[in-house]
Amino acid sequence: MGVAIKIDNVTKIYDGNNIVIDGLSEDIRPGELFTLLGPSGCGKTTLLRMIIGFNTIEKGQISVNGKVVNDIPTNRRNMGMVFQNYAVFPHMNVRDNVAYGLKTRKMPKAERYKKVDEILKLVKMDAYADRMPAQLSGGQQQRIALARAIVIEPDVLLMDEPLSNLDAKLRVEMRNVIKRIQAQVGITTVYVTHDQEEALAISDRIAVMNGGVIQQTGTPKHIYQRPANEFVSGFIGLSNFMDAAVRDGALDFGCGYQVPMGTLKADAPERVHVAIRPEEFLIRPKGEPGIPVTVRSSVFLGMTLHYFVTRRDGQEMEVVVPSDLNEIIPDGTEVSLQIVREKVNVFDAGSRVSVIREGA
Amino acid sequence: MKRKYSPVWTFLSLGILALFIIFVVYPLAMVLYRSVLDPASGKLTFENFTRFFGKKYYTNTLRNSFAVTIVATLISAALGLIMAYLTKQYRVRGSAALNICIIVSYLSPPFIGAYAWIQLLGRNGLITRFINSLFHVQFGGIYGFAGIVLVFSLQSFPLIYMYVCGALESLDNSLNEAAESLGANNVQRVTGIILPLVLPTVLASALLVFMRVFSDFGTPMLIGEGFRTFPVVLYNQFMGEVSNDSYFAAALCVIIMLITLFFFFLQRWMARRHSYSMSALKPMQPRDQRPLPKFLTHLVVYAVVLLALLPQITVILTSFLKESTPGMFTSQFTLDNYVTIFSKNKLVIPNTYLYGLCAIVLIIVIGVLVAYLAVRRRSVITSTMDTLTMLPYIIPGSVLGICFLYAFAKPPLALTGTAAIIIISLAVRRMPYTIRSSTAIISQISPSVEEAAVSLGASELKSFAEVTLPMMMSGVVSGAIMSWVTVISELSSSIMLYRASTQTLTVSVYTEVIRDCFGNAAAYSTILTLTSVLSLLLFFKITGRRDISV
Numbered sequence: 070m071g072v073a074i075k076i077d078n079v080t081k082i083y084d085g086n087n088i089v090i091d092g093l094s095e096d097i098r099p100g101e102l103f104t105l106l107g108p109s110g111c112g113k114t115t116l117l118r119m120i121i122g123f124n125t126i127e128k129g130q131i132s133v134n135g136k137v138v139n140d141i142p143t144n145r146r147n148m149g150m151v152f153q154n155y156a157v158f159p160h161m162n163v164r165d166n167v168a169y170g171l172k173t174r175k176m177p178k179a180e181r182y183k184k185v186d187e188i189l190k191l192v193k194m195d196a197y198a199d200r201m202p203a204q205l206s207g208g209q210q211q212r213i214a215l216a217r218a219i220v221i222e223p224d225v226l227l228m229d230e231p232l233s234n235l236d237a238k239l240r241v242e243m244r245n246v247i248k249r250i251q252a253q254v255g256i257t258t259v260y261v262t263h264d265q266e267e268a269l270a271i272s273d274r275i276a277v278m279n280g281g282v283i284q285q286t287g288t289p290k291h292i293y294q295r296p297a298n299e300f301v302s303g304f305i306g307l308s309n310f311m312d313a314a315v316r317d318g319a320l321d322f323g324c325g326y327q328v329p330m331g332t333l334k335a336d337a338p339e340r341v342h343v344a345i346r347p348e349e350f351l352i353r354p355k356g357e358p359g360i361p362v363t364v365r366s367s368v369f370l371g372m373t374l375h376y377f378v379t380r381r382d383g384q385e386m387e388v389v390v391p392s393d394l395n396e397i398i399p400d401g402t403e404v405s406l407q408i409v410r411e412k413v414n415v416f417d418a419g420s421r422v423s424v425i426r427e428g429a
Numbered sequence: 430m431k432r433k434y435s436p437v438w439t440f441l442s443l444g445i446l447a448l449f450i451i452f453v454v455y456p457l458a459m460v461l462y463r464s465v466l467d468p469a470s471g472k473l474t475f476e477n478f479t480r481f482f483g484k485k486y487y488t489n490t491l492r493n494s495f496a497v498t499i500v501a502t503l504i505s506a507a508l509g510l511i512m513a514y515l516t517k518q519y520r521v522r523g524s525a526a527l528n529i530c531i532i533v534s535y536l537s538p539p540f541i542g543a544y545a546w547i548q549l550l551g552r553n554g555l556i557t558r559f560i561n562s563l564f565h566v567q568f569g570g571i572y573g574f575a576g577i578v579l580v581f582s583l584q585s586f587p588l589i590y591m592y593v594c595g596a597l598e599s600l601d602n603s604l605n606e607a608a609e610s611l612g613a614n615n616v617q618r619v620t621g622i623i624l625p626l627v628l629p630t631v632l633a634s635a636l637l638v639f640m641r642v643f644s645d646f647g648t649p650m651l652i653g654e655g656f657r658t659f660p661v662v663l664y665n666q667f668m669g670e671v672s673n674d675s676y677f678a679a680a681l682c683v684i685i686m687l688i689t690l691f692f693f694f695l696q697r698w699m700a701r702r703h704s705y706s707m708s709a710l711k712p713m714q715p716r717d718q719r720p721l722p723k724f725l726t727h728l729v730v731y732a733v734v735l736l737a738l739l740p741q742i743t744v745i746l747t748s749f750l751k752e753s754t755p756g757m758f759t760s761q762f763t764l765d766n767y768v769t770i771f772s773k774n775k776l777v778i779p780n781t782y783l784y785g786l787c788a789i790v791l792i793i794v795i796g797v798l799v800a801y802l803a804v805r806r807r808s809v810i811t812s813t814m815d816t817l818t819m820l821p822y823i824i825p826g827s828v829l830g831i832c833f834l835y836a837f838a839k840p841p842l843a844l845t846g847t848a849a850i851i852i853i854s855l856a857v858r859r860m861p862y863t864i865r866s867s868t869a870i871i872s873q874i875s876p877s878v879e880e881a882a883v884s885l886g887a888s889e890l891k892s893f894a895e896v897t898l899p900m901m902m903s904g905v906v907s908g909a910i911m912s913w914v915t916v917i918s919e920l921s922s923s924i925m926l927y928r929a930s931t932q933t934l935t936v937s938v939y940t941e942v943i944r945d946c947f948g949n950a951a952a953y954s955t956i957l958t959l960t961s962v963l964s965l966l967l968f969f970k971i972t973g974r975r976d977i978s979v
């Protein structure tokens with residue numbers, strides 16, 4: 070099982086003149102859980118609906134397993150979809166909801182119900198088979214929606230923010246359910262979300278989108294640790310940005326603090342932006358080499374300790390350290406910040422594209 | 430903890446309760462009493478009922494009524510459903526205008542449709558003569574069962590159309606898309622998903638149509654000829670010059686009320702039991718079709734709307750034509766009809782507007798208060814009041830008229846023949862609609878808004894008047910315009926209660942038709958239609974909406 074999806078230079082134009090996606094290409098690998106992640110309005114839903122056929126494709130083509138699907142109507146594409154609002158049919162009980170897709174495929178009744186019962190077991194809803202949707206919680210409805218979409222053994226499974234209507238705890242539980250089941254059945258899955266944590270937790274690969282353009286595609290780890298540009302760096306996780314200059318392969322922060330870097334490209338420009346995540350700082354006593362800052366306040370969160378600090382020029386930054394038995398640094402203390410050089414990311418101040426070497 | 434409310438509310442509740450006891454309960458009780466009274470001995474008797482059910486002549490009318498009503502309701506449901514689906518699912522040119530046309534055709538009194546269809550398909554009807562000369566046949570025109578069904582179907586489908594449109598709007602498009610992604614084709618999707626989901630709405634609205642059609646007497650009176658329905662017999666029993674037996678008529682009133690009561694509760698039960706709470710994030714978007722299906726969709730939609738509007742069009746056109754003999758219109762333009770009606774009874778038009786306005790004021794003031802008290806000041810008194818105000822909903826108009834005549838013939842409340850009795854009957858009949866819609870509006874306003882005002886030092890009455898009332902006003906005003914349109918087209922109770930001095934437009938249309946003065950009838954009803962259309966446009970303008978809720 071598992072098919073490849075090839076998105077080849079597709080364009081979406083709404084109402085004749087509103088270009089939302091302009092020449093987007095992407096390859097989705099067989100059996101992977103591929104996530105489209107991006108801010109609201111960036112075109113994730115639009116792209117997803119082009120894959121399943123609810124949206125027309127104005128230019129370019131989408132192929133599944135090498136076959137162009139542009140002109141195949143949705144009901145013959147054999148793709149399953151899980152909707153944000155579940156879209157469970159309110160007039161059918163759980164069993165009939167899940168059986169619906171098999172019924173349209175004219176599967177004999179006995180076989181149909183056998184299969185439905187199997188899937189309901191898989192999503193742990195077999196005890197609810199005779200309930201009506203109105204008697205189910207949001208999480209349970211979402212399981213039904215998932216079961217209904219995968220029972221037809223679709224070539225592709227599409228999910229548009231399937232967890233956004235659930236409360237925080239259920240969201241975590243359900244994303245594990247989705248990940249487990251997806252891995253078990255191995256259907257190529259395209260998952261849309263604007264929640265980065267969810268994307269990191271669930272995906273095999275993530276495509277970060279902005280303004281209808283894919284900014285970067287990669288594994289969660291790679292995207293987090295080596296963002297391709299400043300947008301991705303700022304969108305995934307938290308980054309403190311600082312201006313710096315590159316001299317002889319070292320970063321010069323301009324306050325007497327220079328860090329030799331082994332990760333920069335040979336042709337890195339002079340003016341750069343350095344993105345440092347809160348956990349990529351080391352706090353040193355005042356006077357040691359580093360960026361001089363003043364501690365403004367601190368928050369103790371158990372596992373970690375957050376410091377909010379200010380640079381001389383007034384820039385505010387956040388620093389996170391693992392909590393230990395030492396005293397918390399009092400507000401107003403002046404300290405020096407060093408950076409973990411292997412981890413930080415550096416971007417061209419002009420183009421805002423990463424200047425970190427491939428593979429570093 | 431029980432909160433202590435200001436006693437003003439109790440006084441108001443008691444006042445309104447008293448009004449409803451005098452103007453609803455008492456008249457009803459009078460009819461009930463008469464239906465089982467033996468006038469000679471003054472004793473209790475069921476003779477009137479046994480007489481009704483013992484004679485085939487009478488029971489046949491019940492059978493006829495059920496027959497026309499069931500057939501007309503089924504056809505209306507089918508038409509309404511198809512029209513709603515086509516206009517919501519597919520892009521239809523001019524759908525906003527079509528929507529208004531459908532509403533207009535619904536708002537005109539059914540009997541006008543009957544009389545217009547006689548002009549077209551009656552013995553000497555335009556279409557009848559055309560068919561007969563074309564095919565050399567002797568088609569006698571459409572009367573009786575077929576005629577009544579035709580008129581009621583075309584007149585009633587808009588109600589179902591409006592309800593189903595509302596249901597389709599609350600159906601989230603993702604349900605359609607889910608079905609499609611699961612492999613359903615269009616037919617499977619419509620029969621398996623859309624139809625079952627709107628079916629509760631169809632049933633509920635079909636029962637409303639059923640009640641309306643069952644109790645209407647104007648249409649079968651005009652176009653029924655030999656085909657007697659129950660309301661016709663009721664009217665004749667009461668108004669007939671030959672055999673009028675008011676005790677027997679009272680029994681008929683009781684029978685028809687029991688029937689409508691049954692369907693009222695059936696409707697309520699259906700509406701509660703078989704409904705899915707749906708709310709659409711993204712309603713269905715009208716789709717484009719390929720040329721041939723698109724042409725067929727337009728053909729069906731426009732044909733049905735044209736048929737529904739044909740009575741209105743006929744009436745308006747004939748109002749400007751000269752008659753050679755009664756009912757035979759020439760192609761000569763004239764304003765005679767208007768000149769005649771304006772010189773004849775100068776009171777008709779002022780009466781209509783004046784009574785309508787007075788009734789609307791009563792409806793709004795009392796309706797809003799009842800709704801407010803029933804929602805916010807729940808007590809035994811207010812819930813009794815709430816139930817009582819729903820009673821007129823199940824009383825057919827002609828029955829209410831008869832009730833009033835029995836109840837208010839003698840002092841201390843000798844109202845027969847006055848304007849007051851007409852205004853009160855109009856107000857009582859249309860009140861339930863305003864109460865229902867106001868109740869819905871109030872339920873959506875959070876009580877804490879008013880509590881905030883009280884906590885800031887306003888009195889309860891003041892906070893009602895200055896906080897809740899303004900928030901309700903836009904909803905109430907739009908509701909009032911709709912009530913106004915239904916008030917001025919009311920016939921069945923006014924026809925029982927009117928005198929020459931209190932004649933209104935609908936009554937005039939009816940009496941002119943009965944007298945075969947079709948030109949005058951057309952002129953009267955054109956004025957009525959014009960008023961309705963203008964009011965409707967005003968409604969759309971004020972509310973910014975493109976549909977109405979009924």
Ligand SMILES: Nc1ncnc2c1ncn2[C@@H]1O[C@H](COP(=O)(O)OP(=O)(O)OP(=O)(O)O)[C@@H](O)[C@H]1O
Pocket residue numbers: 083084087089107108109110111112113114115116263
């Ligand atoms: N049917 C439509 N007609 C016209 N414009 C549309 C339509 N659907 C979406 N758009 C526009 O296309 C852009 C992308 O919308 P889309 O729904 O794909 O965003 P999204 O990334 O899914 O956002 P969100 O996270 O808020 O769901 C938006 O600017 C939106 O206004």
Ligand SMILES: [Mg+2]
Pocket residue numbers: 113114115229
């Ligand atoms: Mg979206």
